[in-house]
Structure formats: structure tokens, C-alpha cells
Amino acid sequence: MSDAAQPTAAEVRAAAEAVKTALDRHLAAVERRSGEDDPAVYEAFNQLAAAAEAYDELLYDRYDEVTPFEIPAAEDSLPPYAGPEEPNGISVLIRRDYAVAEPQRLRAQAQRVEAADHDDGEDAAGTVHGALGILFGEFEPDEIASRHKEFGLEEGDSTLWVTAAEEPAEPGEWLEAPFEHIDQQRVVCRFDVSAVFDDETDDGDDETDEIDELAEDLDEDEDLEPLDADR
Known part of the structure; x- marks a missing residue:
């Protein structure tokens, strides 16, 4: 990044202050929590995540430095369910990506x-x-x-969302814009498939392999003749 495009020290300082403010708001929301799925806590969490991400980016751009913590992005979790307790209809939204290999x-x-x-x-x-x-x-x-x-296709990411509705949609009601106006608070459940998850599993497998190799080395060492304690 060029010097002209770098954020100013004042902008980095302001972003740091925004993180402090978001931290205070998040703690206050947690202290006033009205239930396990309190929307105020969820909103404060999202604000804190956004403020922390902005500060981290500015800090890196200005000083080539990063923060020692990471807050999951807001899209990594769904908001508390606020749909009907007994829905009379559901919508199943599916997206599957492919590469034309x-x-x-x-x-x-x-x-x-x-x-x-x-x-x-x-x-x-x-x-x-x-x-x-x-x-x-x-x-x-x-x-x-x-x-x-x-x-000739190669699988990419895919997701499936199940959303609840008060009543089933009328025939043809949403055909012109089927994927607009999705209320995430009406999502009953979602299932995601991504190579990202496979990479995380592979990382765990690598650690397991290292542990297994170490155990094998220890077993081989047990075959060595023990040292004479009197020497």
C-alpha cells in the first residue's frame, strides 16, 4: 500500500476507541441479558466484531501490526430465532456452487x-x-x-437453509425474486459444506499423525538396553 493510501495515526486511534466503546456496550448487554438468545447481546457482539475487524485492518495498514485476538465474523452464526413457534409453512433454500472443471x-x-x-x-x-x-x-x-x-463439474461450497413461515406462500407469490427478503431470524436450521472445514480437519489429522509418530519413536526407544544405574 502506498503512503498516500495509508490511514492516519488519528484514524487508527479512533478505531481503537471504537473497539473500547463496543467492548463496554457488549459487556453491558451481557450483564442485562434477558435470556440465552437475547437479541441485544447478539447485536452488541456484531458491533464488537465489526469494530475489532476495522481496527485490525487499519492497524495493519498503518503499522504492519495485528491484534492478538480474533472475533468470529457476524455471518458465522445465525441470530436468535424469532419466527413462529408453530409454523404452518417452511421454505428450503439451497445453494450449491460448482466449477466447470x-x-x-x-x-x-x-x-x-x-x-x-x-x-x-x-x-x-x-x-x-x-x-x-x-x-x-x-x-x-x-x-x-x-x-x-x-x-465435468467440481464441487464448491454449498448451504441449505430451512426458514419458517406463518402461512405457506401463495402460488407464484415469490417467483420474480425468490431469494430476496430472507429473514435470518426465521431460519430454523442451516447446513453448510465447504472445503474450509476439510482443511481444518486435515490440520487436526496432521497433528494426530505427529503424535502417532512420536509414540512410535518412544516405542522403539523402549527396545534399547537400559543404562546401568551403577555406572
């Missing part, structure tokens, strides 16, 4: 479907976006998820 395989699979379903010489499968339209029109999303490698 093998475009040729993708188009070949789509061409097979196209050849079986069409006799008019269309060639929609000749492009990647056309092939995707054919395959997702032919197969259910769950089937594509289970057979993604056959279609």
Missing part, C-alpha cells in the same frame, strides 16, 4: 441428452451455458450433485 465432458454429456430428446438438429450443447441448461433441465439437482464428476 471439464467443459468437454460437460458438453459431451449434454450432447447425449440432446441427441436422445431432439431430432431437429439443434446444437444447444455446443456451448457451456447451453450444455448446463440441458443437463439441469434433464436431471434433478440432487442427481447432479451425486454425479457431478460425470458432468
